Amino acid sequence: MEDWYLPYSPSSLPVAQNVLVLAPHPDDEIFGCGGCLALYRRAGVNIHVYVLSDGAGYAEAEDRVEIYLTRQAETNAALASLGIGPAVFEGLADRSLAAQAELSSLIAEKVRQHQVDVILAPSMWEIHPDHLATFRAAWSAATELLRAGEPVPTLLLYEVGAPQCANLLVDITQVWSEKQSAMLLFPSQLAHQDYTRHIQALNTYRTYTLPASVRFAEALSLVTPDQIASADEPGFDPIHHMMKVRMDSAMIAAEEDNSVLQSALGKRTEELLRRTAEAQRAETAFDLATSRAEAITRQLDEAGLYQQRLCSQLAEAQRDRDEARQRLEMTLNSRAWRLTAPLRWLSRMLRSFR
16 A cells, blocks of 8 residues: 555666756755766766756855855766766856746756756755745746647656655665765855755665665656646646646556455455355265264164174073083983983884884
């Protein structure tokens, strides 16, 4: 049941030739999806990184340029460590992306320019306003391409500041050392917060449902072109739409699992009925054997009684024989028998002359 909502095996990245990475700030592309970028780079994919804001936060105007240049240098150094070329920096003011009406058009133009197959963007679960604005802009760019009848890229939504309800878990164990080294190339940000520790914890946590051999994983939400709905629909909101897609997917998975369970239950029921019938046949055979055994027992009992009667009769006959033998011996040994012996001889002689 849990796998309706979260993968229980490592996922493969979508096949691509050209990938566009949307980073709300310089460093999101590494902290959020640096492992996936390293895997795509190993596969020979063309990777284009588009950083939208200057990442200067609430800094005063006189400090913003220096901060922006520093963060550009850090991002490009981190990308270079992964074998990826320099990023394109739009330089919009930090925390202003939600107010940039042209942002989706800028992204759509990048897609056309590089013939992008896959867009990596922050997920709809992020809490930073620039991250959410980037997600919405990526979605709007996809719908703009959809309405224009142009190729629509697959969206891969990554997580940075908040865990998302993902449908892909990508094993980045083999490239973890590369991502970790790249994360250390943002000293200006690590001076404020130990983001490497947070991301390591997040990527470790994401292995919770995966085999023990997976030490680090990045969670993504895959949105295919056919799942992208037009923003022209009344009251349309991509976040609500994606939540509905997730619930629909869970329901489809639940129905599939239910079908499998029903099939298994049917087979188990058939097996149970078969075994019950076998048990009933065995019980009938046992009852018949018991009945036969009882009949044989009765016959043996009767034979035993008959044998006892025969033995009694035999003993009685033996007694009669012994008594007769004793009487015969007494007769033969008597004086009268000896005195009458000549008469018995004469009687036999006379009978022989007749």
